[in-house]
Amino acid sequence: MRLFSGTSNKGLAERVAVSLGIPLGDVEITRFIDNECRVFVKEDVAGEDVFVLQSLSEVADQHLVELCLLGSSLRDLHAKKVTAVIPWMGYSKQDKAFRKGEAVSAQLIAKFIEAAGFDAVITMELHSENVLPFFHIPVTELSTHTVLHHALSELVPGAVSEGTVVVSPDRGGKSRSERFARAVGLPVVYLEKSRDTVTGEVRVTGIDGSVSGKPVIMFDDIINTGSTAVKTSEYVQKEGATAIYFLATHAVLAGSGAAVLAGSTISRVLVTDTVFIPENKKFATLAITSVSGIIADAIHNQTK
Ligand code: R5P
Secondary structure (H helix, E strand, O other): OEEEEEEHHHHHHHHHHHOOOOOOOOEEEEOOOOOOEEEEOOOOOOOOEEEEEEOOOOOOOHHHHHHHHHHHHHHHHOOOOOEEEOOOOOOOEEEEEEEEOOOOHHHHHHHHHHHOOEEEEEEEEOOOOHHHHHHOOOEEEEEHHHHHHHHHHHHOOOHHHOOOOEEOOOOHHHHHHHHHHHHHHHOEEEEEEEEEOOOEEEEEEEEEEEOOOOOOEEEEEOOOHHHHHHHHHHHHHHHOOOOOEEEEEOOOOOOHHHHHHHHHOOOEEEOOOOOOOHHHOOOOEEEOOOOOOOOHHHHHHHOO
């Protein structure tokens, strides 16, 4: 078994390699003078089960091309099976044409990955149920519920206890929040949220259930601009929530997302390392837990 890493999240790839007890595969990833990507796999992988870890994080276009070039090289080198490990599936937010004339990006990304020669995909907490059917190769979607639950319990002992409620930030996150709430044995309260398709402005328009006098755990797939986290938190705070723990798998933290969260009243923001978070995007209430163990287990299971 071999594990190669793209450049988007080498730290996570290294942690996965440590968990698996193997070194990372030897590959050189450089750019030509015109900025086109060049990959050079320096190992003999013929007949091997090979995994390539790459999150499609900023700059997603570049990281996608890098991933596809890696898949193509490994295929040409006659690897037995090549699996793309994509902890954060960038472009998955555009899982439908929100306006006539928009591309369904998530569908096209699936086609790129397949065309590059990958045999399978391992990913985590996809944005929606629409994304999976775009693939025609096997996709394993891993859940981060357990790792986030344990990390929150360690970070704030007593946060997950009787009296706490899980709040679903929007309709799209309903089943995700319900699964998390079931796993931790807590009730769910639902928020109604709308987003302007042109400006991206987020508005919370209602609540189904009560958060008054209770600590709240919000569970979302992505923090992108931070608008959802901040607007929904402000809303539940006005409704009387006593503490707000905002949990999300993918800390995309686009633009001023980190600053927006840093200035919010959220008690703790807990995310995973599916996306590399640079030092300048870290803030006092942010905590990061690793998904390396879950990914290593999935890789291990697929090679048994
Ligand atoms: C919405 O459908 C998603 O589950 C997230 O709530 C959303 O993508 C977060 O984006 P932002 O941080 O920009 O509000």
